[in-house]
Amino acid sequence: MKQLLLSISILSILIITSCGSDDGVTVNNQITIGDQTFDIANGGFIDFGETEGITEGAFALSDASVSISGSSFSISTSSDVRIIFSLASLGSGGLSSGDYSEGDVLSPDAGKVFFIQLIEAGENTYTVSGGTIKLSGSSPNFTVSFNLSLDGGEKLTGGFKGEFATN
Secondary structure: OOHHHHHHHHHHHHHHHHOOOOOOOOOOOEEEOOOOOOOEEEEEEEEEEEOOOOOEEEEEEEEEEEEEEEOOOEEEEOEEEEEEEEEEEEEEOOOOOEEEEOOOOOOOOOOOEEEEEEEEEEEEEEEEEHHHHHHEEOOEEEEEEEEEEEEOEEEEEEEEEEEEEEE
8 A cells, every 4th residue: 555655646746747838938928048037028919821821920029019010010119128030830720839940931841930030138139049939829819938049059038928919
């Protein structure tokens, strides 16, 4: 009986500790680049729809206001952080939840790809050398998390969960 209880206890601990975010990224409406952390206050989403079997959308995140005019974002000049990226996935019916890897948005051979248009934080502009963006939810309420490697050895982690301004 003691062995059974011990086995159940160990199994319970393994189950509890193995659950949770698969990518280890906490979504608390903050992003961290290197040793700097920025609060993300607003997001925007432009739905480009589906063309020839590829669904595409663009996202913007900032610590200041984000608005949409037509098919472009306007982010307040008072912002300390600005991130703009596009996601594309094969199929119709909107962007699907899951992990997106860096690739060519116009030809998402891998199924789900992202393309970073802009990462600015403070006085610095960054480029991505790898990693994933995780998406869940549907317009206008998304959860987006980052686990990206940046050129120069920095990492961008964190995310935003909430209502996005839409077009």
